[in-house]
Amino acid sequence: MPELDHLLAEIRTCKVCEENLPLGAHPVVSAQTSAKIMIIGQAPGTKVHASGVPWDDASGQRLREWMGVDKEIFYDTSKIAIMPMGFCYPGRGKGGDLPPRVECAPLWHKRLLEQLPDLVLILLIGQYAQKHYLGKQRKKNLTETVRAYHEYQPDYFPLVHPSPRNLMWQRKNLWFEDEVVPALQAVVKKLLTDM
Numbered sequence: 001m002p003e004l005d006h007l008l009a010e011i012r013t014c015k016v017c018e019e020n021l022p023l024g025a026h027p028v029v030s031a032q033t034s035a036k037i038m039i040i041g042q043a044p045g046t047k048v049h050a051s052g053v054p055w056d057d058a059s060g061q062r063l064r065e066w067m068g069v070d071k072e073i074f075y076d077t078s079k080i081a082i083m084p085m086g087f088c089y090p091g092r093g094k095g096g097d098l099p100p101r102v103e104c105a106p107l108w109h110k111r112l113l114e115q116l117p118d119l120v121l122i123l124l125i126g127q128y129a130q131k132h133y134l135g136k137q138r139k140k141n142l143t144e145t146v147r148a149y150h151e152y153q154p155d156y157f158p159l160v161h162p163s164p165r166n167l168m169w170q171r172k173n174l175w176f177e178d179e180v181v182p183a184l185q186a187v188v189k190k191l192l193t194d195m
Contacts, residue, residue: 048089058163123159
């Protein structure tokens with residue numbers, strides 16, 4: 001079994017924090033060594049937990065629109081890899097889903113990224129991915145980090161989470177649709193065309 005396939009199988013059977021997961025462990029991840037783009041989000045919601053398909057919800061539809069790709073390209077693991085900060089549904093809190101479990105990123109991220117030699121761009125979706133990967137390079141808040149997306153290229157592209165819960169944020173920050181989305185679509189198109 002190739003090393004990446006072995007690692008993906010290991011991740012998909014992980015039960016490290018299962019006792020803390022209300023719906024049990026069901027790690028969601030997808031990748032092939034040829035992927036040029038990696039999407040790092042927060043953690044699966046209940047719909048994704050049930051289907052096992054990453055971004056298989058309204059947030060995923062909006063993310064595909066932002067990227068300018070259809071489902072066929074989005075789920076083509078030879079082009080786009082998907083890895084959340086927390087691989088399993090973390091449960092529900094007062095204001096929505098709980099934060100991603102802290103065990104996942106230190107356990108799996110580095111190992112998985114090392115198996116993707118053709119990776120060019122990582123989309124950092126939401127505050128948890130941005131905090132982990134940008135560290136002190138982040139701005140004072142998520143809005144300012146996303147507004148400064150060009151400062152993190154060519155390696156990273158920070159985005160707000162495409163959840164319907166963030167529609168108010170999008171209405172307050174019209175520059176996102178006007179400036180950031182077209183820039184994202186351009187870089188994604190170029191990377192996918194160069195494959």
